[in-house]
Amino acid sequence: MQNFVFHNPCKILFGKNTVPAIGTETLLLGKRVLLVYGSGSIKKNTIYEQVMQSLLAAGAIITEHDGVQSNPILSHVHKGIVLARTNRCDVVCAVGGGSVIDEAKAICAGTVVQHDVWKFFTGKKSIKNPLPLTTVLTLAASGSEMNSGMVITNDSTAQKFGFANKHLYPKTSILDPTCTFSVPQNHTAYGAIDAVSHVLECYFTTTDPHTPVQDRLMEGLVINAMESCNRVLEKTNDYHARADLMWTASLALNGLTSSGLGKLGFPMHMIEHSLSALYNVPHGAGLSAIIPGWMRYNMNKQPHRFAQFAERVFDKRTGTLEERATQGVSSLTDWFSKIQSPISITALNIPHTAIPELAENATALAKIWRMRDYSVEKIVEILHACL
Amino acid sequence: MQNFVFHNPCKILFGKNTVPAIGTETLLLGKRVLLVYGSGSIKKNTIYEQVMQSLLAAGAIITEHDGVQSNPILSHVHKGIVLARTNRCDVVCAVGGGSVIDEAKAICAGTVVQHDVWKFFTGKKSIKNPLPLTTVLTLAASGSEMNSGMVITNDSTAQKFGFANKHLYPKTSILDPTCTFSVPQNHTAYGAIDAVSHVLECYFTTTDPHTPVQDRLMEGLVINAMESCNRVLEKTNDYHARADLMWTASLALNGLTSSGLGKLGFPMHMIEHSLSALYNVPHGAGLSAIIPGWMRYNMNKQPHRFAQFAERVFDKRTGTLEERATQGVSSLTDWFSKIQSPISITALNIPHTAIPELAENATALAKIWRMRDYSVEKIVEILHACL
Structure with missing residues (x-):
């Protein structure tokens, strides 16, 4: 066995009826929430409604950033960063699968720095104090809900790059298996x-x-x-x-x-x-x-x-x-x-x-x-x- | 699968030559260190020396509480609590196996409250803000180095009781397998x-x-x-x-x-x-x-x-x-x-x-x-x- 550091501070709330905890968990970290999600499948079941209700009941001021695509793209990350800055968001809540969570992580990291977020992916800059992140998972796949990695595609260079940083663990992730019934x-x-x-x-x-x-x-x-x-x-x-x-x-x-x-x-x-x-x-x-x-x-x-x-x-x-x-x-x-x-x-x-x-x-x-x-x-x- | 919360924020440093990190890791949490250990086996190899050197180099003010026995006893926990209070310790560092770590946890919890620490074990009181804990593990056994449990024997009532509380996870645990060579x-x-x-x-x-x-x-x-x-x-x-x-x-x-x-x-x-x-x-x-x-x-x-x-x-x-x-x-x-x-x-x-x-x-x-x-x-x- 080789030497290693293991430190995974992400809190997992697992099981039925756990989605309504997202408001309390998120508001522990900030009040002005950037809510990140995909193409709207969460509106076809009750997930979006549950998340919004919970966040609002906890007192959140919500800015929505939707339209994250699978294989999430850098230009859309940029839009999220602008939204987060404009609305002075202090926490990000991702509702979706690995693509949504990865894009949310990129927004968390990119919002608080002056340089382009892509510099993290090419190893030219190092992440220090990203916005905190909570997630509600809707797809069993990437593990992004409980790890420090993210993958983004730079749509101007056709490069799909990824990396991990210890500051990128979500603070809390909610894993309700019923959220994946419609996959x-x-x-x-x-x-x-x-x-x-x-x-x-x-x-x-x-x-x-x-x-x-x-x-x-x-x-x-x-x-x-x-x-x-x-x-x-x-x-x-x-x-x-x-x-x-x-x-x-x-x-x-x-x-x-x-x-x-x-x-x-x-x-x-x-x-x-x-x-x-x-x-x-x-x-x-x-x-x-x-x-x-x-x-x-x-x-x-x-x-x-x-x-x-x-x-x-x-x-x-x-x-x-x-x-x-x-x-x-x-x-x-x-x-x-x-x-x-x-x-x-x-x-x-x-x-x-x-x-x-x-x-x-x-x-x-x-x-x-x-x-x-x-x-x-x-x-x-x-x-x-x-x- | 039943619903659950999983949240284990303990940082593990695993491998050869990791003991010298204990000073830096402990001093992140406090300067006045209660050093808890057992009957002195750590002085027969180099572990005690390594830990002391590392703590002192990091600037620690050390109070030693030794003599923890296997199946650690409440009366000895009480002595540790008195020492921690008298010397205004703000962090505890345990060097040993599960018994040492468990006693250290009890000291962490008991030092900051007015009532007897045993009330935690009988369920009459609940732990809130214990002193932070770091550990150097010298025995592969109890798992206490990476969990929130502790077991103490009340030597006046001959009761060996244990329980877990989310505030009892060590902040950092150092697991160097060579520390167990002499077991x-x-x-x-x-x-x-x-x-x-x-x-x-x-x-x-x-x-x-x-x-x-x-x-x-x-x-x-x-x-x-x-x-x-x-x-x-x-x-x-x-x-x-x-x-x-x-x-x-x-x-x-x-x-x-x-x-x-x-x-x-x-x-x-x-x-x-x-x-x-x-x-x-x-x-x-x-x-x-x-x-x-x-x-x-x-x-x-x-x-x-x-x-x-x-x-x-x-x-x-x-x-x-x-x-x-x-x-x-x-x-x-x-x-x-x-x-x-x-x-x-x-x-x-x-x-x-x-x-x-x-x-x-x-x-x-x-x-x-x-x-x-x-x-x-x-x-x-x-x-x-x-x-």
Whole structure:
């Protein structure tokens, strides 16, 4: 186990009927609230109404910033920052999935500084005193509700960049599984894939061979993400299945799985970000198109690791190391197919001729994330394995 | 999954050479430090020296409160409170295992109130603004370094009581596995058993049948506690094994395993506390004497649960539910024997004639912990199963 600091001060309120607590939790931090949300799906059920009622009852002065899109874009972040400044907001409340929460984090960080918020993403500036953030989660996927990361797409440069900073943890996040009942089948599946991918990035990029505590935690989370997703796809309003998927996704990227693993890469995300940046594919769909190819490309470099994954997650106990490793990758790919997510970039209608441009785009992020072992040539090879 | 609040703001600094950070971390919270430790084992290695140097270099004014015993006693807590008040301490730094940290927590809570600190333990008063606490952990066992609980024995009434309060989380805990290198074999084993017991209490007392996320987490922790303990007992200075055991013990009782399980009891601890209170047995040894009997007494009431435990933790896959349940209990008991911890109260030299008094003592705690299903008669039956 490598040295680590673990400090996740986010308060989680989990369960039925927890949304009405958002007003009290938010007003502990400020009175002038920037309410950030997406394209209005929260108005089709009762979530928007519940949040507004709770905030108003607690005495909030509310400025609304809606229209956050999936793969949230920098120009829209800029609009939010202007709104927050103009209305002297002192707290931000995000109601939505990872995109909404990520954009809210960018607004929290960007409102209080003179320079452009994008400088945080390119590593030119460091975050110090962002506005405090509360969230109401409506999609089990990114883990942003309980972590310090954010991902934004710069729509003027077509770069999808992300990073983490300890000041970006939400102060309080409300996780009511019923808020995800209306998430359609495809986005439920993409969310579960996102959670699985966060575990896989840690599991397969650590170079520490002594991580048994983290391994069991991660294997359990992958099993639970798959099983709970399957149950939701069978019955969309299954409270327990929605709850299991929601909590699994939060635990999959809240710092616990990665603590002690040493330096990690996020290569599957890095490559997927180029698909999202250039083709605006849903993040989870992009991931399921990349993961099988990335795993096939890498499994022979650490067959023990891949065999352990196959044995513990998919109960593959027979055959050689290499055979078990292959069975594990196949089983995961089969699960992507079963939940109807693409398993190749071809299935995303991205032509093989796009590979050079995708690789070039991904390389820019590889530099910022300091993944020096990912050259353009290597990314091209991996993308070919994803066709 | 039941509704829950999860909020663990404790900062963990984990790994080699982290002890010298204690000065800076503590001085962030206060300048006049009450340094709490035990019988002086930290002076036999370099831990005491490292801590003193770091605190002094950071500018601390130090008052020492040593002599904390395992199963820490109220009269010694009182002495610590007097010292803290007399020297106007504004922060407490605990260097030791769970006993030291628990006593430090009691001092933090008791120093700032007019009434006797014991009133917190009997539920007559509620904790509000305790002194802040930092810790340097020297024993993998109780989880106190990353949770809000504490256990103290009232030496005038022979009652070992414990409870948790959200204000009792340490602000920062330093977990350097090398600090546990000198822990002898028996106490290493007792510590691992304590960690396992914390998981078992949650695993077998939840009445929610829908807890797959927590189940996998808990099963993994039990496996890791056993495996890492075995490795330490083979090679006492195995850094990775010590690290795995240390982090496992912290995760076993930091609020994660219990979140979502609903109301839980701690019946094995409740009964063990009577052994410790009346016979001053080491906590882990008392637990291993109680756990097998408690499990045998209860396994037929929830054979599915016990069979799942047997299957996932001990790979018991054949036989009827009841057979697998039995195999799981036997396997765990065998492991206690293997690591040379007692598996009955008889092995602790406690005579069967003591059972009525033990049961009476335990019942007092059952009332405070509101475990109404534990009558004197029932505890007597369980203790007979532990002979």
